[in-house]
Amino acid sequence: MARRVYLHIGAPKTGSTYVQHVLWNNRSGLKRAGILLPGTAKAHDQAMTDLRQVYWRDADVRWTWDRLATKARAWPGDVIISNEGLGAATREQATRAVESLQPAEVHVIVAGRDLWRTFPSTWQQSIRARSAWRFQDFIRAVELGKFDTFWDNYTPARMLRRWGDLVPAERRHLVTVPRPGAPHDVLWHRFAGIMNIPDGLCELEAPTSNPSLGAAEAEVLRRVNQALGDRYPLRTPYQKVVQRHLVDAVLRQRENGIKFGVGLDKAEWVSDLAEQQIKELQDYPCQIVGNLDELRPAGMKQSRTPDELDDGQILETAIETIVAMLGHAESLSQKADRRYEEVLSRLRTRAGGGVERRLRHITRRNR
Template identity: 30%
Template sequence: MTQVLHLHVGGPKSGTTFVQHVLEHNRAVLEEAGVLVAGPRLDLIHAAMAIRGDRRLADLPESAAGAWERVVDQVRAWPGRSAVVSYELFANASADQARAALALLDGVEVHVVVTARDLGTAIASSWQEQLKFGLTRPLEQWSPPQESAADSEWGWRTMQPANVAARWGADLPPERVHVVTVPSGPVGPDELWHRFAEATGLDDVADLDLAVERANESLGVVEAELLRRVNTAVDGRIRGARQKSLWQRDLLAHTVLAPIGREPIGLTAAHLDEATAQAEEAVAAITAAGYRVHGDLGDLRPTTRDARLPGEVTDEEVAGSAALALADLLVWARDAGADVHARPAAEEDVAGGRAARVKGAVRGSLERVTAPVRDRRVARLEQRIAELEEQVAQSRALHLRVATLSDVVAQLLLPAAQQDEEITMQALRTYRDRSL
């Protein structure tokens, strides 16, 4: 059983995607160094939901409820020096939920790792993430949900690093609670990884490849305002977290709108004041608690920037981005081979038929766009299967050698009168053939 687990619990939008891509990309190298990267990711998503008692588990396969137990079993079965578990929405767990989750790891030296960034930037990111799930409120009239909002995945409950660390580290010695800050100043592109590696004991692993895809799912200020207006026009016709994540987040926000523009989103004076207060509270609490800091706590303080608010975007700018977005969707619908002349089952249901045709076209487009990601995942899984098959083959060979040696020993331990010299010599020859 492994002796040490580094549990990276978040928070969201704090470089977690980059860190997880590095871990996944270097899974085989890390395992050779004795470090397990626990997963797969779907189990981690379900594990976080199970820990938090998320009501959405009721709509998932029954196995989802046991995901955390499977992750724990995987960690306990690992014979190497350590394991890493990383998923950002563990951050949303209450102190009691975190305590119950950690109780299953009794006997393992658990280190909790919290990543955090400039809390002003975190406000803009939080608003964006809620836009991707249908939010219609303008940024100027919105503020992150407070700590007491237990069901908030995109508020101070998950963005405030001191509170996340306190909930997950309540029963741990302070030296086993690590706060990793996202660099806010001009540093090398891999600085966040180096800080994370220091926190998780991976800084001594050689030959890690840090040249991973750096996904940028942030929207520019114009595109964010466009998405907000689209959410208003959708008017509740896309329902449920799964449907919203597929169509509004994955397709429209990430695939279509994010590449169009990257102009940063500004904040109101009230937002900056709120972020500053949260940052000062975090710096004071983390320092007082004696947690180990990797980076600079000053990175949490918001930096003023010359950036527009969404309300300052003009209608002409929104129309320009909308035209580009529609053009991309039109081309993708064509490439998906959608039959625009298909008639609905009920001929009179014109609106329903139009919706069905568009949905079919967009679904095909989404599958085409996400195919490279799926192909890379399949390639990684195939490589992992090959590695496991090789390990199984080696294990079988070892078991055969042990079984043959047992036969030899059994013969040699018999009284001389009962020994069969031919059987003994044959057992020795077999053992020699299987061992050389």
């Protein structure tokens, strides 16, 4: 029976990729220390989609929440389950998750980031998840109270109330994301302290994954999403084609992209929202790791939005993207050719030269 289970449930865009990268890269060492990450990172993601019963869940996935919970309960030490999509679960779904892990001592971990950085990263995350709305439309929807999902799924206060209320106050943990410029390991040590991971147990690397797109790159992707129509729906078809061949292979590799964010005309509004959020978290009984001051926007500067780019800039980026995708396609073709030659060479070695003649005959027959 598990002793303690740490549920790291979000929020998205709060350094979760880095924390998970460290956890999974050190899985063996953690296990030897009595701390289990059950299954795989993909298993945690599949279990999350099962728990939430999202419409974009793949029908043939192997991991359910019950399967993950069963594996967690069977471990005699501590367990870590980490997926930033868990925080968007309803109260009923969260209750099911916590109860399925008992009688272990369940801890809930939520991370929060200042809203000045959260707004653009949240919009970009939605674009990389096949959305096609413009940045200013997103901001306007939040401002007018027409996009409550933002507060439910991307900020800590409501997550804590849905999940944290299910466990005692001493088992609710809020991690604040350090301000820009802080050493990258500060965030890790905040999480590690909660999960009782000893210093030095895990090897740390600088976070290099999940880079943000520039304004032009994000706008190109938004327009591609808009043009796709019903092709490559969420989730797997989009990830296998658009995410793999456009976003990961090309757009994320581009350097010197134009940074974007909320305009200074919204600075007072964002600051007021930050103060409201801080007050709400101050009034909520939980263990704060970091400092709520880090949720106040700092260094707000004028930024261009993707909506402000002219068509010439978008066209230039789109053309450069096409050129890069041609190179990507060529490399895939060359890789396939090399693989074919390797297989053919092994077959020749095993069966002699007749194999090549038979392969040529099969190729001609199938043309």
